[in-house]
Amino acid sequence: DGVTGDVGGFVYTAEMEILGGTTNLNVDLGLVATLPSIKAAAMDDLTAALLTHLMVSDYSAENWKALNTAKTNGDLAINAATDSASVAAAKAAALTAMDAVPTFS
Numbered sequence: 001d002g003v004t005g006d007v008g009g010f011v012y013t014a015e016m017e018i019l020g021g022t023t024n025l026n027v028d029l030g031l032v033a034t035l036p037s038i039k040a041a042a043m044d045d046l047t048a049a050l051l052t053h054l055m056v057s058d059y060s061a062e063n064w065k066a067l068n069t070a071k072t073n074g075d076l077a078i079n080a081a082t083d084s085a086s087v088a089a090a091k092a093a094a095l096t097a098m099d100a101v102p103t104f105s
Contacts, residue, residue: 035084042078042091046071049098057103070097 050071053059059067074094081087 033084035081035087038084038087039078039081042087043075045091046074046078046094046098049095053098053101059101059103063101063103067098067101070094070101073097 050067053067071094074090074097077090077094078087081090
């Protein structure tokens, strides 16, 4: 994943040569988000959304349970995802389900 030149404000200037068939583990070519970190961030987003719902809206006991169920189901779907696109889809579906839970008017 190495890139030379201007990389998001960072300019890579060191020169290196790695011969074919060899490995150099002493060079960090940048940060790569791993699937576990992507999943954790998505679940954090669902938790933040749940707290926002709690702070700005009133729910009946039944609807509060439905809101928590939507969040829990979202967490389960995120955990079951096998790639970042599936994580994003699971998160979006959970947020949509949470937003659809009726509040007291």
